[in-house]
């Protein structure tokens with residue numbers, strides 16, 4: 475049985491495939507579930523996963539991922555608005571805003587929801603790092619400005635990023651739970 479990853483973001487799918495290789499196949503489904511305006515990533519993904527599962531027909535389970543970048547000195551901005559800020563302001567200008575602060579600490583947080591019609595479960599992962607001028611060609615989104623242990627996430631390959639990242643940690647929690655369900 476494959477898992478349907480409901481997302482328009484191919485970068486997320488690549489990371490899930492790499493992590494879940496040997497556990498289950500991951501199929502990308504580009505269905506636009508309603509992203510309610512909420513400060514709670516849990517609420518967004520729980521509702522999104524149930525909506526997608528109902529809309530897509532009920533053979534295979536679905537996975538939904540909502541992620542935010544939370545900059546400490548900016549009160550957690552852009553947080554749940556990270557996609558909007560990437561599209562409008564862009565990561566370079568977010569970096570410039572953060573560069574005016576002495577404290578450049580930030581964290582990524584991912585919450586994933588799994589729904590199979592019977593159960594809806596959520597899994598989360600976070601990673602703390604430092605914002606830096608953009609470096610690296612890999613990854614996606616804010617990866618070039620997020621440094622962890624001397625490397626930006628865009629300088630890591632998928633396996634290296636998964637080993638330390640918000641999404642990798644959420645996938646680890648999911649994989650552990652999922653193995654017990656089989």
Ligand code: ITT
Pocket residue numbers: 480481482483486539540541542543556557558560561613614615616617627641
């Ligand atoms: P879906 O909602 O269709 O899954 P999205 O790209 O809109 O795709 P999010 O709302 O979760 O996904 O993403 C919020 C923003 O954070 C968006 O700008 C992403 O590019 C970025 N982002 C998500 N995961 C990231 C990661 O691992 N590294 C860097 N940026 C990431």
Ligand code: NA
Pocket residue numbers: 509557
């Ligand atoms: Na989104």
